[in-house]
Amino acid sequence: MxxxxxxxxxxxxxxxxxxxxxxxxxxxxxxxxxxxxxxxxxxxxxxxxxxxxxxxxxxxxxxxxxxxxxxDFSFDLASDFLPEFLQRTEDRIARLTQGGVAPEFSKIIHRSTAVRQQIDMARRIAVLDVPVLVLGETGTGKELFAEAIHAASRRAGKEFVAVNCGAISRELASSELFGHRRGAFTGAVTDRKGHFLEANGGTLFLDEVGDLPPDAQVRLLRVLQTGEVMPLGASKAIKVDVRVVAATHRDLAADVVTGRFREDLFHRLAVGMLHLPPLREREHDTALLIDHFLAQINADARGCPEAQEKKLSANARKILLSHAWPGNVRELYHTLVRASIWSPGPTIDAEDARAALLHIQRPEENILGRPLTQGFDLKELLDEVARDYVVRALQQSGDKKSAAAELLGFPNYQTLGNWMKRLGVESTD
Ligand SMILES: Nc1ncnc2c1ncn2[C@@H]1O[C@H](COP(=O)(O)OP(=O)(O)OP(=O)(O)O)[C@@H](O)[C@H]1O
Incomplete structure (x- = not known):
């Protein structure tokens, strides 16, 4: 060895x-x-x-x-030391979280227990200054959580730098994150600081960390292990004090198994881990978010001469509540913005809601033509088809479960109920 x-x-x-x-x-x-x-x-x-x-x-x-x-000597880490260590940590957390919820967590609108539990965990992790991995589908609020963790941490007054790793070209990933010296490679005409040094003292949010190429993964692991950054072409490492909060919508554990993501890096990042549930698994949150966003859209529009205060009709609300929201909270927000712009009168009715939703269906997304690339999941695809038909049957039947069950060829409404539960489709029936 x-x-x-x-x-x-x-x-x-x-x-x-x-x-x-x-x-x-x-x-x-x-x-x-x-x-x-x-x-x-x-x-x-x-x-x-x-x-x-x-x-x-x-x-x-x-x-x-x-x-x-x-x-032989008795030294049992679990029973001799951990309880005392944890008690000390608990005391510290209790001291640091005194005074109620950090206001930044209050931006996370929720009523569901699932989200409340993630906020409780995030508050505790925030004060520990360890790396955090936030998992969740697109638009579930990963960046919102990362910002709140930063704001509730001792780094609050310092930089919060957000980087979308999926949007950086593979060749430039290392230079963007860790910086480079002039002449380090063709095209490096000036020195570049890199996001790690930009975030020095604060928090670096690495969104879509699962998309980092292998060489950048190795460098990131080294920074986390040593607390030092080595810009490309530099001869000396630079000390950095950065907390990393990473996020991904990918199944990172599966990527570790296939070798796409380094296991040692996964463990380094996942010291604190949050799982943000998709909107369809948050009971009653959709209704709350609809009211919150509509109030926000109305408030933003106030002051514009041609703007009207918009309300949702009961049927429009039903349609929005029974939508599957594959794009989660972000999609819900943008749909409401569209619906409020397009509705001619002060009330957003069922037609306006449908039109705002239809707007996001992309014809090129042929369900039979999806590429069989990494991340493809046949079960999820079949669920998507089922969800679409269940939602349409509910809409067509005016949200009457028995009628919708008949349209779908189910023997009774209980069968539909079971499908809705599994697929996360809400109804007001
Ligand atoms: N619970 C919530 N309450 C209020 N706003 C929310 C909530 N969750 C998400 N949002 C809003 O929805 C939008 C998307 O959230 P965010 O960017 O944090 O999601 P994300 O999971 O990081 O998305 P992506 O995976 O695409 O990077 C943002 O405008 C955010 O403010």
Whole structure:
């Protein structure tokens, strides 16, 4: 096993754990033994920590005088230290979160327990200054959560830099994030600071982190491990103090399995992890968001001479409530903006709502012509088709479940109810 240095704790830890994992350890039926005597003091420390945590092992030492001895001492991290450590952390969180919810979390409009739980977790993670990974479909509020975490953290007054990794070209990803020196590559005519240094002292929000190319993943891992950035073409690393909040709509755990995303980076980023549920899984949030956004749209329009205060008719509301919202909160907001602009009178009626929704159906999205590329999910596609028909049947039947069930060829309305629950379709029937 090659080591950078026999006294470098980080490299000993990385090398040993990588080798043990490669050997498929720990594993049932295999009793591990670590020999403490031949190593440097740094190695002994790492062996002891690993034996008491990730790789339970028996410890032995040897000497000319005593021969082989088992090294035994009671040191149980879980029961001896963790409770005390956690209690200290709890106290700190309680101190830091005194005074109610940070106002930035109040921007996250919700009534559902699912979102409330994620806010509670985000508040606790915010004060710990650890990396956070926010998972959720597009438009579920990942960036909104990242901003709130920043605002509720000790970095609040410092920079919040948001970068969409999916929008950077693969060739330029490393230079955009970590910077470059003039002449580092063709086209590098001036020095570039890079987003990490721009966010120094604050928070860097890496949206669509799953789209980072492999070389940028390696560099990001190194920054997280060492707290230092090495711009392309530079000869010296620069210390940075940046908290990373990453987000993705991809199934990152599946990307780790296929090798598309580095497992070690995944673990580094996912110290705190949030799962934002799609709108269809947030009971009653859609109704609340409709009212909130409509009030906001009306407030924004106030002052324009030709603007009218808009209201939603009961039928228009029903249509919006039963839509599947594949684009989640963002799509809901834009649909309301369109509906309020297009409705000629002060009331947005069913027709206006339908027209605003129809606007986003893209004819080129032929359901039979989707490319079989990574991320394709046949079950999700079939659910999409089912959702579309269920919503249409409900609309056509005036939201009467029995009639809608008949239209769909279901034996009874309970069957429709089961489908709606599974597909996350709401109804007001
Ligand atoms: N719970 C919410 N309350 C109020 N506004 C919300 C909520 N969730 C999302 N939004 C708004 O919806 C829009 C989309 O949210 P945001 O950009 O945070 O989503 P995202 O998950 O980061 O999207 P993407 O995956 O496309 O990057 C934003 O304008 C945001 O302010």
């Amino acid at each position: 090659a080591l950078d240095s026999p006294i470098n704790y980080a490299s000993i830890y990385a090398a040993v754990t990588a080798n043990l994992k490669k050997a498929g350890l720990p594993r049932d039926g295999v009793q591990l033994t670590f020999h403490l005597s031949p190593g440097t003091p740094a190695m002994v420390v790492i062996w002891i920590i690993l034996s008491k945590t990730r790789f339970p092992a028996q410890l032995i030492q040897t000497s000319r005088e005593q021969g082989l001895e088992s090294v």
